[in-house]
Amino acid sequence: MIDIHKLKAFVAVVEESNISHAAVRLNMQQPPLTRLIKSLEDELDTALLTRLPRGVEVTEAGKALYQEALTILAHAQAIPKRVQNISKGLEGQINIGFTNSVGLHSFLPSLLRNFREAFPNVSIHLEEDGSSALIDSILNQKNDIVFLRKPAPMSLGLTSLHVLDEPLIVALPNNHPLVEHADPIHLLDLEPYDFVLYRRLAGQDLFDNILASCYQSGFSPNIVQEAPRLTSSLNLIAAGIGLSIVPEAIQDFWNKQIVYKTLEAETPCIAPIYAIYKENLDRIHLKHILKLLMK
The missing domain is CATH 3.40.190.290 (D-Maltodextrin-Binding Protein; domain 2)
Known part of the structure; x- marks a missing residue:
């Protein structure tokens, strides 16, 4: 696995076309930067840069690595923000199941519309199935919440909320x-x-x-x-x-x-219509769905 710090160093050198200038940009000395680039070339067993009297020129292999490095670095940069968004419930997915007869009631599209307004970047996955399969989907954590015409058996340890x-x-x-x-x-x-x-x-x-x-x-x-x-x-x-x-x-x-x-x-x-879910699931999206149901 290529060290992300090496990729950052390589991108800087390619964009500056000069190791000294890249070292200034990275706020480091030139010799350590030179060693990083050499280490990367040794790791890939190929020349990435051609040394010139006044700078460097990227090789064809270096150009390919440069494009891949930009993608990797952009993705790595986005990870903290996405993790924070998911932890706050601003991104992610909620899985909702329902029987055919429940799906015909107007409460369901109204519920989904209100949820979408609160969490526009959260994907909603819907699944229509029979009640037994939907109960299993909660037990297996395939769905976060399902809507049935009767409460779940008490022996299963699930919560049934009358809607x-x-x-x-x-x-x-x-x-x-x-x-x-x-x-x-x-x-x-x-x-x-x-x-x-x-x-x-x-x-x-x-x-x-x-x-x-x-x-x-x-x-x-x-x-x-x-x-x-x-x-x-x-x-x-x-x-x-x-x-x-x-x-x-x-x-x-x-x-x-x-x-x-x-x-x-x-x-x-x-x-009747009941919402069935696992009480011990600490899910922001599920909590918001339940809050909407209890209004």
Whole structure:
């Protein structure tokens, strides 16, 4: 590995074309500078300078080293500032995960916008996945924080912060018999009809939440089709295959051939959102995200 002090000395000599002038620029004596250059040439086993009666001239090999040295020195000079910026949270990256249904809620883009305004030079990495994979990503420190529809298991030692409760609503094909039903629709009124649901493997938290609400109302939904994503279930509803229970925010994304109605039951039908993270992570960016969530 080449000593950075030798590179600084070499750059000065090349730019001054004179060892004596370079020594003055470096605030050192000429003999030690001459020895530094000679040591560098010995280390690389090549001549970097041609000695002239009145100065030096850089060789082709020296020109190549000079360009590389400028890059290395510029990078080395920037390191302290970047390290300080990262320690202050002014640079770096934050990794955020979320399930598909959470990603459709307006709170997430609003949160990211506010974070970006506070830390414009921090990169935001987003990952959409199922809840189990996202929990693993926190345990493995791949993500700093994830947003799910239920809290993390207490046995894992993770912190679950309740962010909000989103109402669940009914999504009906526009030719469905319940379209003319008075609004709101009682959950038990959905019992006779076919259901389309977001596949449990992809949206376990939301799927289980919906089924629990139905069970509490006294019936088990007749699920005729499961969709790989919450948004793709809307295509099936629009096609008349069945109705569904969906988070309220979904109606902002699709209303063609679908009618949305409010839902009521003895127990409120809601889909909560939780922020899951490791409490012991001392991360400035994570702390700011949590501060924004708690406003």
